[in-house]
Amino acid sequence: MTTPLPPDMPVRPGFWNVPLWGEIGVYVVGLAAVALCVWGIVRGMKLTREGALGDPSTKTEKDPQALKRTLRAVLFADRIRETAFGNVHAALVVGFFFLFLGTALATLDWDIGHYVFGTQFLRGNVYLAYKLILDVAGVAVLAALLIGFVRRMKSVTLPRTDRFLWAYASLAFIVLSGYAVEGLRLAVEQPLWMSFSPVGSVAAKMFIALGIERAGLESVHVLLWTVHGLAALAFIATIPLTFYGHMYRTPLSIFHRKAAPLGRLPKIEAIEEQETFGLSHIEQLSAHERFQLEGCVECGRCNDVCPAVRAGTPLAPRTIVMKLRERAERLAAGLPDDGKHLTGDVVTHEELFSCTTCGACARACPAEIQTPDLIVRMRRHLALEEGAFPEGAATALENTASVGNPWGLDPYERLDWGKDLDLPVAEPGEHYDVLYWVGCAASYDRRARKVARAVVTILRAAGVKFAVMSEERCHGEFARRLGEEYLFQTAAQENIENFANYAFDRILTACPHCFNTLANEYPTFEGFPEVPVVDHATFIRELIEAGRLAGISPDATATVYHDPCYLARLNGVTNAPRSVLDAATRPLYPEETGEKTLCCGAGGGQMWAETKNPKPVNIVRLEDLKKTGARRVAVACPHCLTMLESAKATTGDEETLVRDIAEIVAERLTETKGEKCEEAEAKAEA
Numbered sequence: 001m002t003t004p005l006p007p008d009m010p011v012r013p014g015f016w017n018v019p020l021w022g023e024i025g026v027y028v029v030g031l032a033a034v035a036l037c038v039w040g041i042v043r044g045m046k047l048t049r050e051g052a053l054g055d056p057s058t059k060t061e062k063d064p065q066a067l068k069r070t071l072r073a074v075l076f077a078d079r080i081r082e083t084a085f086g087n088v089h090a091a092l093v094v095g096f097f098f099l100f101l102g103t104a105l106a107t108l109d110w111d112i113g114h115y116v117f118g119t120q121f122l123r124g125n126v127y128l129a130y131k132l133i134l135d136v137a138g139v140a141v142l143a144a145l146l147i148g149f150v151r152r153m154k155s156v157t158l159p160r161t162d163r164f165l166w167a168y169a170s171l172a173f174i175v176l177s178g179y180a181v182e183g184l185r186l187a188v189e190q191p192l193w194m195s196f197s198p199v200g201s202v203a204a205k206m207f208i209a210l211g212i213e214r215a216g217l218e219s220v221h222v223l224l225w226t227v228h229g230l231a232a233l234a235f236i237a238t239i240p241l242t243f244y245g246h247m248y249r250t251p252l253s254i255f256h257r258k259a260a261p262l263g264r265l266p267k268i269e270a271i272e273e274q275e276t277f278g279l280s281h282i283e284q285l286s287a288h289e290r291f292q293l294e295g296c297v298e299c300g301r302c303n304d305v306c307p308a309v310r311a312g313t314p315l316a317p318r319t320i321v322m323k324l325r326e327r328a329e330r331l332a333a334g335l336p337d338d339g340k341h342l343t344g345d346v347v348t349h350e351e352l353f354s355c356t357t358c359g360a361c362a363r364a365c366p367a368e369i370q371t372p373d374l375i376v377r378m379r380r381h382l383a384l385e386e387g388a389f390p391e392g393a394a395t396a397l398e399n400t401a402s403v404g405n406p407w408g409l410d411p412y413e414r415l416d417w418g419k420d421l422d423l424p425v426a427e428p429g430e431h432y433d434v435l436y437w438v439g440c441a442a443s444y445d446r447r448a449r450k451v452a453r454a455v456v457t458i459l460r461a462a463g464v465k466f467a468v469m470s471e472e473r474c475h476g477e478f479a480r481r482l483g484e485e486y487l488f489q490t491a492a493q494e495n496i497e498n499f500a501n502y503a504f505d506r507i508l509t510a511c512p513h514c515f516n517t518l519a520n521e522y523p524t525f526e527g528f529p530e531v532p533v534v535d536h537a538t539f540i541r542e543l544i545e546a547g548r549l550a551g552i553s554p555d556a557t558a559t560v561y562h563d564p565c566y567l568a569r570l571n572g573v574t575n576a577p578r579s580v581l582d583a584a585t586r587p588l589y590p591e592e593t594g595e596k597t598l599c600c601g602a603g604g605g606q607m608w609a610e611t612k613n614p615k616p617v618n619i620v621r622l623e624d625l626k627k628t629g630a631r632r633v634a635v636a637c638p639h640c641l642t643m644l645e646s647a648k649a650t651t652g653d654e655e656t657l658v659r660d661i662a663e664i665v666a667e668r669l670t671e672t673k674g675e676k677c678e679e680a681e682a683k684a685e686a
Contacts, residue, residue, distance in 0.1 A: 010193045012122035012130070014110040016185055017218050018225060026229055033237040040240030041248060047332040048294065054286035055377070057274045058266040063259035070255040073368070080366050083301070085151060088144050095140035099175070102134045103232075128196040135199045138175045145172050157300050167243040174235060177228040179203050184221040188214055246297045246367075253295020253367035256288040262359065263570035264520040265376055268485050278380030278483065280342055282327040289374065293325040295367035302361035302371060307599040307621075312614035313354035317361040317371045323347055324374065343378045352378055353390040356617075357481045357604035358565035363595060372604075379483030393482055396608035401487055404473030405440045406608055414472060417442065417449040421456055426467035426502045434459070434466040434539075435504040437518060439511040440474045441638035447645060448638040454666035455510050455536060461669050462548035466508070471498040477517040482605035489525075496527045504529075510536040510662060512566035512573075512637045513603070519571070535567060536662055537577040537636050544583050552583050552668045559664070560588045560630035562621065562644070563597035564637035577636050580661050584668045588628045598624060602639035618643040619651060632657040634664060 015023045054060070063069070073079065077093070080086045109122040122130055149168045152158050183203025186194045194201050207217060239245055258266075268274060279285065285293075302317035303309050309316055323346050330338075340346050357372045365371070382388040389397065399408035415423060417438075426435060436459070442452035459466045476484075476491035509515040512535065519533035534542075543549045561581055567573045574594045581587040592598040601617035622644055625633050633656060635641050644658045659667075 008192070009123055010127045010191070010196075011120055011124075012106065012109055012127050013185070013189075014106075014114055014120070017188075017221050019222065022222070022226065022229075026233075029230070029233050033233040036237040037239050040238075044240050044245075044294075045252075048290045049287045051283070051328065051332040052285050052287040052290045053283045055279070055284050057268045057270070057277070059269065060266075060286055060288055061259045063257070065259075066255050066257075069257075070251050073254050074251050079364075079368075082364075085148070086366075088147050091140045092144035092148070095137040095144065096171075098133060098137035099141065099178075102130065102137070105130065128193055131196045131200075132198070135179075135197050138179060139199060141175050142172060157303065159298055163243050170231070170235060170242075171244075174228065174231050177224060177231060181221060181224050181228050183207055184217050184224065187212075188217050188221070246295065249291075250295045250297060250367045253292045253369060256291040257368040258288070258370055258373065261516075261520040261571065262362070262370075263516040263566060264524070265373065265480060267521075267524050268380075268489070271486055271489055276381075277384035277485070278382070279374065279377035280381040280385070282324070282331050282342060285324070285328060290328055292367065292369045293321060293328055296321045296325060296369060297366060298322070299366065301364040301366070302369075305360040305364045305596070305598075307356055307358060307360065307601055307617040308354040310598075310615075310620050311354075311601070311611075311617040313611075314348060314350040315352075315354035320347060320351065320371060320375065321369060343381055347378060349382065349388060352382065353393075353482075353605075353609065355604050356565075356599050356601055356606050358599035359569045360565070360596075360599060363569050376481060376483060379481075380485055381483070383483030384486060389482060389484075390605070390609035392610040393605050393608045396605075397479055397482070397484055397487060400474045400476060400479060400491070404491075405444055406474060406478065407440070407444045409444050411473065414438075414443045415468065415470065417452050418456065418468075421453065423456070424467040426469050426504075428501050430467075430503070432467045432502070432504040433464050434506050434508045435499075435502060436466050436468050436508045437514055438468055438472060439509065439514045439638065441642070442510060443472075445638065445642065448641060451510055451638055451641070451660040451662055454660065454662040455508075457666040457669065458540060458543070458549065458662060462543045464543075464548075467502075467504075469498060469502065471495075471501075475514060475517045475522070477513045477521075478605045478607065480517075480521075481603065492522055492525050496522060496525055499529050500527060504531065506531055507533045508536060508539055509533065510638070510660070512564040512571070513639065516566045516570060535571075535573055535576070535636070537567070537580055538573060540662065540665055541576045541579045544580065549665070549669065552665065554583060554585050555668060557585055557632050558588055558628075558630040559585045559632040559634045559659075560590060560625045560628045561593070561634045561661075562590070562600070562625055562640055563593055563595075564635065564640050565597060565599050565603060567636055568597050569595045577634075577661055580665060581634060584661075584664050585632075585634070587634070588630050590624050590628055592624065600637075600640040600643040602643045607639055607642070616647070616650070618647040622647040622651070622653070622656070626653075626656060631655065632659060634659055634661050636661050 077090050081090050105122065109120050113120045145168050152160055152164060179199050180203055182197055182200035184207060186197060186200050186204035187207040190204070194204065235244070239247065268277065296318070298318060300318050306315065306317050327342065327346060343349070343352065352375055355372060355375045357376065359372055361371045362369065396406035400406050403409070404411045405414070415425070426432065436455065438452050441448040443449070473494060474491060475495055476488035479491070480488035507518055509518060515533060515535045522528045540549070544552065559581065561577060563574060563577070572595070578587065598621050599617060600621050633644060635644065635658065638660070641658055641660055648656055648658065
């Protein structure tokens with residue numbers, strides 16, 4: 001039984017002017033559209049899984065946080081909203097969501113409220129708010145579509161294929177035709193509350209101005225209502241076939257992202273028993289990787305933040321993803337093999353070996369596609385099956401294999417940097433608070449040796465019982481990133497065996513690459529000690545907060561901090577270095593900082609490769625840092641130190657100072673101590 005409403009009560013008109021065939025047809029066609037959409041999604045996911053054989057030599061880790069991560073990414077869209085155009089897209093999503101919600105509420109209002117309970121809940125002020133919100137949501141969608149269209153037409157990097165134009169046009173048509181349908185109804189009824197549909201009211205006034213009679217308006221209304229309904233339902237049915245498939249493909253990509261830590265590469269199990277290595281055929285992509293590739297929306301954010309792109313190298317992360325996705329789609333479609341080799345023909349060696357594995361592309365990607373991991377997998381094929389490496393890197397690899405360091409220097413000289421420091425060398429049977437892993441750079445590079453000496457100064461000032469390991473050798477991280485997994489695993493086994501000889505509470509590193517390797521990758525090997533690994537920035541902060549480095553007085557030198565990629569982006573260590581600098585100096589920060597830092601250009605083996613880039617990224621980064629007006633650059637990585645010092649030499653910059661945070665703290669400790677001694681002497685004389 002229907003409850004009668006007052007004649008002046010605003011209420012949503014259900015199926016106004018729509019004939020019975022239309023009312024029945026919308027449900028029939030609607031169910032068919034939803035069924036087609038679901039079938040298309042399920043079929044696509046099935047093809048993705050069937051065409052992905054994966055790599056049996058590596059294990060795919062399940063991420064227990066995958067669902068939680070995905071829901072957060074979808075609901076809050078933090079990564080999408082990081083840019084101006086990302087906020088425009090967010091407005092489109094929110095507007096589209098309200099339009100969808102409005103349609104769902106209208107269905108419930110009529111089918112449940114009207115037919116089941118005999119009354120409608122979309123009435124009175126609720127209905128008026130409902131109409132106003134939907135009108136505003138439609139405007140937001142149209143504005144976002146217009147901005148996106150103009151941006152794409154002006155861009156020289158974004159693709160402008162017909163499918164993107166069709167995507168913009170189809171959604172705009174659905175919204176505009178909806179406004180037209182509403183305007184025709186308002187032109188006929190002219191209710192007192194029509195101003196709560198501002199866009200619909202404007203359309204209604206236009207129809208009234210045309211002088212069309214009521215019968216004509218009603219006839220056009222039925223026609224447009226039908227076209228609008230069919231267009232909306234066709235949109236739903238074809239989602240899996242169009243660009244708008246990213247509405248479910250991108251969340252699937254996020255869900256299938258590898259588990260944290262992001263700095264860990266998958267280990268090749270039983271490496272000596274494997275017959276093939278890495279990624280050389282598209283069939284070797286796992287289902288997780290295929291889902292990731294399909295999640296790409298071609299926005300180009302990865303290219304915008306890629307240091308290799310800025311340096312003018314052949315690499316463009318989006319191009320890599322698109323090439324692999326195209327090959328995967330060919331496989332899923334059952335197309336014949338065209339004879340092209342994945343590494344060499346489809347993706348060139350120059351593209352692969354231009355990557356610094358800094359993770360900037362993966363960090364910026366709304367679909368969280370792990371492009372560096374795919375690149376390393378292809379590098380593994382080149383390294384382990386073809387013996388292909390970039391110029392210069394082969395020598396560093398040979399040196400590491402023969403004498404345990406990429407410089408090729410005498411392993412017995414590894415501790416020469418501390419000959420005059422009376423270094424405590426770890427001994428079996430003795431327990432240490434900290435085992436200081438020095439790393440190759442601080443052991444052999446003359447400039448980086450100062451960082452090791454500064455760390456020792458800090459440890460002794462804080463009264464930390466520490467030792468270094470005489471058997472230390474290169475952990476092989478750069479080799480792993482270049483694809484030489486065998487050398488990496490050999491180095492890992494040797495170092496892990498040496499760790500077993502000593503007792504210590506923690507391992508301290510002053511290099512983010514050492515930190516990432518020992519904290520995230522070595523633990524996947526049997527025998528690695530179950531102790532925490534700590535970076536030197538975090539450790540120094542702990543000492544300061546515990547009062548063990550009391551008395552540090554900050555100097556007045558304006559210092560800009562450069563975040564290392566492997567510390568900030570891949571491991572999320574951003575607060576500790578800033579706390580340390582707050583205690584020791586006056587820190588400034590460049591535009592690209594924290595997890596959004598710009599790579600110095602050393603990672604992924606690039607430190608050892610001969611590059612001929614139009615403008616090396618280390619020079620680009622130094623120029624960015626100097627824009628802050630700071631005279632001193634603070635770093636927390638010996639590779640960043642080397643690259644920025646090299647940029648200084650190349651550009652003839654003799655004014656900018658580059659210092660590791662450990663050096664800055666050690667200098668302040670020494671100077672503060674000296675100042676206190678002078679004060680004491682002055683008091684004694686007085």
